[in-house]
Amino acid sequence: MTTLAMGANAPLPSLTFALDVLLPQGAGIDVTALQLYANGKVRGDGDMCFFNQKTIGGGAVSLSISADKQSFAFDLAKVGSDVDKIVVNATLDNGAFSSVRDLKIVTSDGIEMPVDTSDRSEAALILCEIYRRNDQWKIRNVSQGFNGGLQALAEHFGVEVAAPAAAPAAQASPAPAAKPASVPETPRSTVNLSKVSLTKQESTISLKKADGKFGRIRVNLNWNQKPKPGGFFGMGKRSIDLDLGAFIEFQTGEKGVVQALGNSFGDLNNMPFTKLMADDRSGTSTDGEWLEINGDAWPSFRRILIVAFIYEGVANWQETDGVIRMMVPGQPEIEVRMNELSTSRKDVMCAVALLENDNNQIRVSREVRFFNGHEQVDRAYGWGLAWRAGRK
Amino acid sequence: MAVSLQKGGNVSLTKEAPGLSKVIVGLGWDPRATDGTDFDLDASVFICGEDGKVLSDGHFVFYNNTKSPDGSVEHTGDNRTGAGEGDDEQVKVDLGKVPAEVKKLVFAVTIHEAAARKQNFGQVGNAFMRVINQDGDKELARYDLSEDYSVETAMIFGEVYRHNDEWKFKAIGAGFEGGLGPLASSHGVNLG
Numbered sequence: 001m002t003t004l005a006m007g008a009n010a011p012l013p014s015l016t017f018a019l020d021v022l023l024p025q026g027a028g029i030d031v032t033a034l035q036l037y038a039n040g041k042v043r044g045d046g047d048m049c050f051f052n053q054k055t056i057g058g059g060a061v062s063l064s065i066s067a068d069k070q071s072f073a074f075d076l077a078k079v080g081s082d083v084d085k086i087v088v089n090a091t092l093d094n095g096a097f098s099s100v101r102d103l104k105i106v107t108s109d110g111i112e113m114p115v116d117t118s119d120r121s122e123a124a125l126i127l128c129e130i131y132r133r134n135d136q137w138k139i140r141n142v143s144q145g146f147n148g149g150l151q152a153l154a155e156h157f158g159v160e161v162a163a164p165a166a167a168p169a170a171q172a173s174p175a176p177a178a179k180p181a182s183v184p185e186t187p188r189s190t191v192n193l194s195k196v197s198l199t200k201q202e203s204t205i206s207l208k209k210a211d212g213k214f215g216r217i218r219v220n221l222n223w224n225q226k227p228k229p230g231g232f233f234g235m236g237k238r239s240i241d242l243d244l245g246a247f248i249e250f251q252t253g254e255k256g257v258v259q260a261l262g263n264s265f266g267d268l269n270n271m272p273f274t275k276l277m278a279d280d281r282s283g284t285s286t287d288g289e290w291l292e293i294n295g296d297a298w299p300s301f302r303r304i305l306i307v308a309f310i311y312e313g314v315a316n317w318q319e320t321d322g323v324i325r326m327m328v329p330g331q332p333e334i335e336v337r338m339n340e341l342s343t344s345r346k347d348v349m350c351a352v353a354l355l356e357n358d359n360n361q362i363r364v365s366r367e368v369r370f371f372n373g374h375e376q377v378d379r380a381y382g383w384g385l386a387w388r389a390g391r392k
Numbered sequence: 393m394a395v396s397l398q399k400g401g402n403v404s405l406t407k408e409a410p411g412l413s414k415v416i417v418g419l420g421w422d423p424r425a426t427d428g429t430d431f432d433l434d435a436s437v438f439i440c441g442e443d444g445k446v447l448s449d450g451h452f453v454f455y456n457n458t459k460s461p462d463g464s465v466e467h468t469g470d471n472r473t474g475a476g477e478g479d480d481e482q483v484k485v486d487l488g489k490v491p492a493e494v495k496k497l498v499f500a501v502t503i504h505e506a507a508a509r510k511q512n513f514g515q516v517g518n519a520f521m522r523v524i525n526q527d528g529d530k531e532l533a534r535y536d537l538s539e540d541y542s543v544e545t546a547m548i549f550g551e552v553y554r555h556n557d558e559w560k561f562k563a564i565g566a567g568f569e570g571g572l573g574p575l576a577s578s579h580g581v582n583l584g
Binding site: 143 | 424425426427428510512513514515539542543
C-alpha cells in the first residue's frame, strides 16, 4: 500500500483500476470526475461524470454509488489524447469538510490518499488528479477546494451550473459535437447539478409534465450491506437484507402491492404498470434493489407508497443507512434518506415516500415512518387491502 | 531556444551566451486557485565558498537582506501571491562582480508558515527556475520542478556555479526538511 500525503504524487501502475472514495456513514457527499483539457477546463457536459451521468469518455470513467462508498472505474486507454487530466472531487450537501471525518481514497492498485479534513472550510474538494506526465499516467493527492461548494468548483473547471431550483429543471443538454482543433474558445455548457433531497424540513416536491407522461421512472433502494460481526468467531455474522416494495392505488379504485414476497413482481406494460426488477438476496449487488414505474401511465395512478422492509435480521434501521432515490427522466433526482430512529425493534417496515397524483403532477412526499408490518402500514394510509402471511 | 533541464542536469551559461556578464534568475509558480490561505513562497540565495557555506551572514540574500555585501547579488523583491506573468521573484546577479572565492550561488524557495498552513510544494503548481541574460532578456535555461517535489516545504531549486572559467547552471530539485531556518543553518548562516 502506497500512502500519498496531500500534495504527493505517484505513477499509476496500470491503466485500468478502481478508485473508491470511502465516505463516512450518513454524510451527504457527492463525488464527481471531470475530464480537463490543456486549458484546465472541461469542453462540455460530456466531460463530467456524476450522479446524473455515470459514464463519460466512452467508458474511460464510470461511477457507481453505494451507501458507504462512491467508486470510479478508470480505463485510461480510452481517455482521449487531448485530455490533459481527470480530477476527482467531493462536494458536501451542507456545511464544510471540517465536519466530515474519515474521508479516504483508495485505488485497486494499492494507492491510498487520506484527506485531512480538520479545520477545512471548503464545501467542495478536489480530492485527486490523474494526469499525464511524459507518457506516464500519474496520480496526485490534491485535497484543495472551494468554500463555495459544487458551484464554485464547477465554475473553476469551466462547467456552467444551472441555478438550483426546487421546481423541475431542464435536463442536461447533450454534449456539443467535437469542434475542430483550431477553434480556440471551448464552448461553455450548462449542466444540471440539481438533486433534491427530501428532508423533514422540505418534505415534498411536485414534478410537472404538461401531458402527465413521465417516461420510465426508476426507484432505487440502497443500504449499507457490510456484514456486522456478531457472536463468537464471527458466527452469526450476516448482512441485513432490505426489500423494496410499493403499495399502489389507481384512479379506478383498483389496488395492489408489488413486492418480492409472494412473487408479486408486477408488470411494466400492464396493470399495475409497476415492476420490481429483481430481488437480490445474495447481498453481492452493490447498487441495491430497483423498482420501475411506467410513468406514461401516471394519469391512471392515484398514489404509490414506496416501502422498504427488513425480511431477515434485526430491525435496526439506523445501521442500514438506507436511501431511496427516484429518477424521473428530465427531472432532478430525488433522494430520501431513512435516517430516522424507529421506536421499536419490531418495526420491520418503513414507509419511505408517497407519490400522489395531483392533477397529473407527481407530488412526492418524504414519509420515513416505521411500522411492524404490512397491515399496520395499510391501516395508517387507509389502503384497504386484505392481508395474510406469506413467504418468499 | 532556452535549454530545458531535467532534475540533475546542467548547462554552461557561458557557452550558451559567450561574453555573459549579468543574469536574472527568475523563480515562479502558479498562484493558488482554490480557497484557503494563499501560498506565500520566498526565494533565497546562499552565496557559498569552496566548503559549501556562505562567505558571511551577509551572503545569505533573502527578503530581509536583499543585497549581498559586494552588491553582486540583488533580490528584487517579494511577490506575495505569485499572480502576474512570468517570474514571481527575481534575483539579479552580476557575474563579473561575484568575488573570486565564491564557488556557487544556491537558489532555494521556502513556503512561509508551511506547517501552520498545512501547505507543501505538492500543492503548488508549475514551479520553475530560469536564467535570463540581462543583456537582451534572452532566456538561457529553464528547469520545471513540478514533478520533482511533493510534500516538501523547502526546496533547493538550482545552483549557478563556477566550473573552471565558466558559469554553469544545475537543476537540483532537492527538498529540505524544516523550512528556511534549518536550510540557512545548514549553509552556515548564524541565525539570531
